[in-house]
Amino acid sequence: MKAWGVLIVGLILGLAAGLLYTWVISPPEYYDTYPPLLDKPYRADWVQMTVLAYGAEGNWNRTQLRLQGLPEAEIRPIAASVLDSAVVTGRPLVTLQRIAKLAAFYGIDTPVVQIYTGELNTAPTPAPITTDQDIPPTSTPTATAIPPTNTPLPAPTLTPTTPISPALSEFRIVSQTLTCTDPPHIAVSLMLSHTITVRRREEVEWLPLPGREVWLLWEDGADRAVTGFNPEMGLGYADFAVAPGRVYKLYIDVPRGAPISTIQVEPCTADEGEGWISRLLVFITQED
Helix, strand or coil, X not given: CCHHXXXXXXHHHHHHHHHHHHHHHCCCCCCCCCHHHCCHHHHHHHHHHHHHHHHHHCCHHHHHHHHCCCCHHHHHHHHHHHHHHHHHCCCCHHHHXXXXXXXXXXXXXXXXXXXXXXXXCCCCCCCCCCCCCCCCCCCCCCCCCECCCCCCCCCCCCCCCCCCCCCXXXXXXXXXXXXXXXXXXXXXXEEEEEEEEECCEEEEEEEECCCCEEEEEECCXXXXXXXXXXXXXXXXXXXXXXXXXXXXXXXXXXXXXXXXEEEECCECCCCCCCCEEEEEEEEEEEEC
């Protein structure tokens, strides 16, 4: 074999031996790597842990160093998801405020961010109303319905997060059912008054409204539910687990302005038994 042939064979064998050693025998191990160099799933885990750490520690400079170089488009949805999970799991108020601050810094402007950054005004302006319309409840009541003592929802000042078609008027309460339970809960049923023509006669039918946001706010927290996720109770149904003794403000679509209802969780009377008062509120709206 000529000299150049021996050289080529030697180069090939050397390359093969080098690849075998680096890929199989002793592959490189990375540590203390730069977060932007991680694969996308690991970057997502890094962002999530950083957001949670900031909520617990409150060290802004350290948080910015940890997120340096990462795409803001990846940070935003993760920060929003972490905030929603923190609200649902009942994290301390200071933790929620810190996470909301970080989310706002990266351009997230959802109602829950506004609540915990102090940019949302939820001060109630009571305006009692009465109704004489007798509407049958959407589920079998377990206690006698009592006249409502709630406040109306004013004209919205913020575009609802859930698209509404056709345009709807404001909600009003038509019935309230009380039960004695432990633990207590607050449930709502949202209905649409829809007029149809049957044999040249106009009739009103009641349609449930799925996919609508319902907010429950209290002194140091907030919770959100969406109607339709409990279909056995009705497509317009949503409920919340609540704490005894607290005062809650109920909003539909947008937690802004005066609440549609202010509810205090009270103990049952001696005749009703042990436990706390739970409520099922039926609200109606109609096409404009």
